Amino acid sequence: MALLELQGISKNFGAIQALDNVDLRLDPGEVLGLMGDNGAGKSTLVKIMAGNFPPSGGEIRLADEAVHFHKPVEAREKGIEVVYQDLALCDNLTAAANVFLGREIKLRFGPLKILDYKRMYDRAGQLFAELKSETRPRDLVKQMSGGQRQAVAIARTRLRDCKIILMDEPTAAISVRQVAEVLDLIRRLRDQGIAIILISHRMPDVFAVADRVSVLRRGRKVADKTTKESSPEEVTGLITGAIQSA
Amino acid sequence: MTDTTQNAAGAMDERLRQVSIWKKLLNRPELGAVAGTVLVFVFFGLVAANSGMFSSKGIITFLEVSAQLGILAVFASLLMIAGEFDLSVGSMIGFAGVAIAIPAAVWGVPIWLAIIFAFVLAVLVGYVNGLIVVRSGLPSFIVTLAGLFILRGLTIGLTREITGRTQVSGLKQLSEGDPIAWLFAGDWFGFLFANNPTVNGIPASIFWWLALTALATWVLLRTPFGNWIFASGGDKLAARNVGVPVNSVKILLFIGTACAATLFAAIQVLDAGSADTNRGLLKEFEAIIAVVIGGTLLTGGYGSAIGAAFGALIFGTVQMGIFFTGVNTDWFKVFVGVMMLIAVLFNNYVRKKVTEAR
Numbered sequence: 371m372a373l374l375e376l377q378g379i380s381k382n383f384g385a386i387q388a389l390d391n392v393d394l395r396l397d398p399g400e401v402l403g404l405m406g407d408n409g410a411g412k413s414t415l416v417k418i419m420a421g422n423f424p425p426s427g428g429e430i431r432l433a434d435e436a437v438h439f440h441k442p443v444e445a446r447e448k449g450i451e452v453v454y455q456d457l458a459l460c461d462n463l464t465a466a467a468n469v470f471l472g473r474e475i476k477l478r479f480g481p482l483k484i485l486d487y488k489r490m491y492d493r494a495g496q497l498f499a500e501l502k503s504e505t506r507p508r509d510l511v512k513q514m515s516g517g518q519r520q521a522v523a524i525a526r527t528r529l530r531d532c533k534i535i536l537m538d539e540p541t542a543a544i545s546v547r548q549v550a551e552v553l554d555l556i557r558r559l560r561d562q563g564i565a566i567i568l569i570s571h572r573m574p575d576v577f578a579v580a581d582r583v584s585v586l587r588r589g590r591k592v593a594d595k596t597t598k599e600s601s602p603e604e605v606t607g608l609i610t611g612a613i614q615s616a
Numbered sequence: 617m618t619d620t621t622q623n624a625a626g627a628m629d630e631r632l633r634q635v636s637i638w639k640k641l642l643n644r645p646e647l648g649a650v651a652g653t654v655l656v657f658v659f660f661g662l663v664a665a666n667s668g669m670f671s672s673k674g675i676i677t678f679l680e681v682s683a684q685l686g687i688l689a690v691f692a693s694l695l696m697i698a699g700e701f702d703l704s705v706g707s708m709i710g711f712a713g714v715a716i717a718i719p720a721a722v723w724g725v726p727i728w729l730a731i732i733f734a735f736v737l738a739v740l741v742g743y744v745n746g747l748i749v750v751r752s753g754l755p756s757f758i759v760t761l762a763g764l765f766i767l768r769g770l771t772i773g774l775t776r777e778i779t780g781r782t783q784v785s786g787l788k789q790l791s792e793g794d795p796i797a798w799l800f801a802g803d804w805f806g807f808l809f810a811n812n813p814t815v816n817g818i819p820a821s822i823f824w825w826l827a828l829t830a831l832a833t834w835v836l837l838r839t840p841f842g843n844w845i846f847a848s849g850g851d852k853l854a855a856r857n858v859g860v861p862v863n864s865v866k867i868l869l870f871i872g873t874a875c876a877a878t879l880f881a882a883i884q885v886l887d888a889g890s891a892d893t894n895r896g897l898l899k900e901f902e903a904i905i906a907v908v909i910g911g912t913l914l915t916g917g918y919g920s921a922i923g924a925a926f927g928a929l930i931f932g933t934v935q936m937g938i939f940f941t942g943v944n945t946d947w948f949k950v951f952v953g954v955m956m957l958i959a960v961l962f963n964n965y966v967r968k969k970v971t972e973a974r
């Protein structure tokens with residue numbers, strides 16, 4: 371049984387058809403690489419799975435049950451965490467505040483609930499350490515490097531047990547060493563049984579960690595095969611259109 | 617050998633810590649307003665020392681003016697941190713004033729009930745303002761500018777329709793014996809001034825100002841809702857993605873500014889014993905000036921309620937100080953404009969320094 375299954379998903383933005391009848395499945399404990407050129411519709415697909423907007427047509431099934439997300443929190447409550455391509459961080463808040471935004475740790479005084487800064491700083495520090503990032507919990511995100519921002523966005527997905535993590539270009543804006551850390555993290559998460567959809571432009575990244583690769587071209591899915599049966603050359607051809615489909 | 621290294625490390629730590637405390641201080645939005653307050657007091661302390669400005673009565677006078685503006689400014693600062701403006705608060709003051717006065721003076725409704733009625737209307741006005749802003753995505757500047765005209769027009773139109781005039785008086789007698797009127801217009805702790813015939817006590821508005829500033833600061837810095845206010849003003853999409861109810865936060869804060877205007881109106885109407893359809897004129901701008909002097913960014917996401925309270929204190933002190941020193945009060949507006957410009961330039965400069973220092 372598929373963990374997550376998209377059936378015939380379409381999405382129009384006015385006259386632009388960003389997605390056209392896309393099927394996609396994600397099995398438990400699997401890393402799926404989602405590839406495609408700029409504008410192919412990858413981020414749109416992620417945002418549909420994440421509940422940012424509804425599809426124009428088609429169905430999302432989670433563990434064989436149809437789901438309709440009206441907002442991102444609903445997807446998260448079903449165990450789907452997201453690392454957005456633009457990272458979706460509040461620049462004016464600290465790293466820790468961003469990690470916990472919307473799920474703050476609170477101290478209770480009778481009916482009053484106040485922020486437990488100490489525990490949030492400590493926990494955020496732990497998460498950054500696990501990600502091998504030198505991000506400091508108290509620093510403002512505004513003043514951070516691409517890698518540190520990435521760590522904040524990823525740390526946010528680790529707050530609660532989840533089943534699926536969608537990562538939209540998590541390696542696009544970071545250093546070579548940090549890329550290795552992120553790929554390592556993806557392997558560790560998979561070993562914990564979390565299924566991951568990794569969107570990336572970087573062929574080596576996908577072939578390093580993905581079990582299967584799906585290719586989108588101009589809003590249509592043109593290939594879906596295991597990485598073992600495919601090759602970077604074939605995928606490049608599928609992305610550009612040199613190979614029609616596979 | 618080991619000793620010296622340890623000492624050196626200790627000294628390093630010490631310096632790091634000092635730098636970070638200094639930086640923390642610079643990083644506080646209200647720094648400029650606090651410095652400005654000190655300057656203003658030193659200035660008038662020198663210039664107006666013998667004018668009676670710093671007698672008990674004088675102090676209470678400028679604190680009361682500051683307090684009334686401060687009540688508006690504190691709520692305006694919360695809304696501005698969340699990235700929105702409310703230009704309708706001045707008109708809301710006039711509207712709320714007659715919403716208290718007409719039922720009480722014309723229809724014989726008890727004062728306490730009339731006040732509750734005005735607050736209910738305020739909640740409604742704030743809700744509608746907020747709803748239009750979040751639903752339409754239009755700048756709140758425009759939406760509440762419309763509100764400014766609509767509310768003022770309604771106030772004048774309805775009052776003239778009902779009473780034939782633009783003033784409603786006679787509330788002084790009515791509020792005597794009212795169970796809640798003292799909350800707004802009373803003088804508290806009169807016994808402290810038993811041997812000072814010029815002072816009846818400390819006006820209630822001053823306590824409202826202090827309490828609301830403390831409450832707003834606590835909410836901003838200690839509660840999840842405060843976090844959400846900053847997040848809504850910082851990046852509303854990012855905030856919404858992680859489950860912050862951005863629209864509800866903003867609507868609640870619009871209700872907050874409308875209620876602050878109503879509190880202001882209740883204080884003034886009960887104090888003066890009458891309502892005037894022109895009350896609150898330009899208060900929206902005075903509130904924004906106080907908030908900006910207090911270090912809150914017009915773009916949202918950064919600011920402080922304490923800063924706004926200090927901004928109001930500067931505003932009220934200068935206004936009354938100019939009065940006490942006998943300078944022609946025509947110059948007050950020039951002073952306010954220049955002061956705001958200096959405050960904005962100063963805050964801008966400090967913020968740049970802080971970000972560079974990292």
Ligand SMILES: Nc1ncnc2c1ncn2[C@@H]1O[C@H](COP(=O)(O)OP(=O)(O)O)[C@@H](O)[C@H]1O
Binds near residue numbers: 408412
């Ligand atoms: N919110 C939107 N409104 C209008 N068009 C959009 C929107 N989001 C994406 N698009 C369009 O949809 C297409 C797919 O975009 P996207 O999913 O971001 O591609 P990718 O992530 O694969 O680069 C592009 O043509 C893009 O311009």
Ligand SMILES: [Mg+2]
Binds near residue numbers: 412413455
């Ligand atoms: Mg994209």
